Amino acid sequence: MDIIKTGKAGTFESNDIYVVIAPNQGIKIEIESPVMAQFGDRIREVIEETLQTNNVKNIYVKAQDKGALDFTIRARVETALNRAAK
Amino acid sequence: MLFMPGNNPAMLINADVLGADSIILDLEDAVSIDEKDSARILVREALKFLSYKGVETVVRINPLDTEFGIEDLEEMKYLKIDTILLPKADEEEVKLADKLLAGTDKKIMPLIETSIGLERIYETLSASKRVDGVLLGGEDLTCDMGIKRTKEGKEIYYARCRVVAAAKALKISAVDTPFTDTDDYEGLKKDTINAKEIGMTGKAVINPRGIEIVHSIFSPSLDEIEKAKRIMTEYEKAAAKGLGVFSLDGKMVDAPILNRAKKTITTAKVLGLLKEE
Numbered sequence: 329m330d331i332i333k334t335g336k337a338g339t340f341e342s343n344d345i346y347v348v349i350a351p352n353q354g355i356k357i358e359i360e361s362p363v364m365a366q367f368g369d370r371i372r373e374v375i376e377e378t379l380q381t382n383n384v385k386n387i388y389v390k391a392q393d394k395g396a397l398d399f400t401i402r403a404r405v406e407t408a409l410n411r412a413a414k
Numbered sequence: 415m416l417f418m419p420g421n422n423p424a425m426l427i428n429a430d431v432l433g434a435d436s437i438i439l440d441l442e443d444a445v446s447i448d449e450k451d452s453a454r455i456l457v458r459e460a461l462k463f464l465s466y467k468g469v470e471t472v473v474r475i476n477p478l479d480t481e482f483g484i485e486d487l488e489e490m491k492y493l494k495i496d497t498i499l500l501p502k503a504d505e506e507e508v509k510l511a512d513k514l515l516a517g518t519d520k521k522i523m524p525l526i527e528t529s530i531g532l533e534r535i536y537e538t539l540s541a542s543k544r545v546d547g548v549l550l551g552g553e554d555l556t557c558d559m560g561i562k563r564t565k566e567g568k569e570i571y572y573a574r575c576r577v578v579a580a581a582k583a584l585k586i587s588a589v590d591t592p593f594t595d596t597d598d599y600e601g602l603k604k605d606t607i608n609a610k611e612i613g614m615t616g617k618a619v620i621n622p623r624g625i626e627i628v629h630s631i632f633s634p635s636l637d638e639i640e641k642a643k644r645i646m647t648e649y650e651k652a653a654a655k656g657l658g659v660f661s662l663d664g665k666m667v668d669a670p671i672l673n674r675a676k677k678t679i680t681t682a683k684v685l686g687l688l689k690e691e
Binding site (some may be wrong): 342397403404410 | 427452463
């Protein structure tokens with residue numbers, strides 16, 4: 329999947345995550361979360377898995393987490409990818 | 415039946431702990447047009463990740479004649495759900511949904527919320543063997559008919575009776591429209607009593623705080639449950655003797671009374687008032 333423009337998905341509501349993605353050379357992921365110390369690695373892992381599943385190799389991802397579970401992270405990243413690839 | 419917005423992760427996480435018998439994950443009216451894609455993906459991932467326990471899981475898709483409906487159905491049909499709630503249903507839509515669900519065990523619940531859907535309800539509900547219940551949508555129906563929706567609900571009395579009659583004829587569940595003033599608990603109570611009195615078998619709610627009220631009205635009383643149990647016990651004794659009709663407390667028990675007792679027992683078990691044997 330080629331990222332051709334900016335894509336956004338999610339909200340700043342509790343249990344959600346707001347994801348912004350943009351074209352980039354290589355993969356760069358920035359994460360903000362109130363539970364960064366406990367779950368930062370897991371959030372990054374889920375984002376990377378979702379990028380891999382969608383065969384994305386060049387992307388910038390900014391994720392502002394509000395306590396999202398894995399399924400929400402996957403869903404919001406996938407939605408942002410679909411929107412940015414159109 | 416509790417409606418839950420499909421694009422809200424916090425509500426999806428808690429959907430099965432609020433006491434509803436059924437949860438309706440909504441991809442239609444609770445989701446803005448710009449977020450249809452997002453809600454569909456979120457509900458799909460939630461259904462893969464979460465295990466809802468002790469509730470019927472229903473997804474309200476978008477109408478099949480919109481650009482979203484068929485995609486919703488295709489995404490949902492292999493997931494852990496029991497039923498597709500089909501909005502603005504008519505005979506053709508039910509047949510199409512049935513065809514698209516081929517190879518799955520998913521049920522269809524038509525949502526009757528247009529005047530044409532109401533007038534053709536029997537054909538709509540008969541259009542697929544997957545149909546095991548029907549929901550009346552009072553808001554869209556009154557909008558379609560160009561009339562005001564009121565708390566008293568006189569304007570949907572005919573629709574309620576029509577839905578109940580068709581559902582009874584086909585021996586399926588008839589679920590009443592939600593009461594939309596979420597702060598008016600007395601109004602919800604009256605509205606639920608009205609629905610039960612004309613034969614509705616359940617009610618949809620849009621706020622979890624309404625579940626207890628609806629349950630209290632649709633639940634059989636302890637006396638009714640005890641009487642139903644006695645009728646079933648006497649029936650078994652009579653059946654063992656080859657008797658089709660018997661008497662209890664000096665009154666004849668025939669098929670309608672027996673059927674009512676069976677329904678009371680079933681409802682009591684569904685609501686957790688009687689243990690499964």
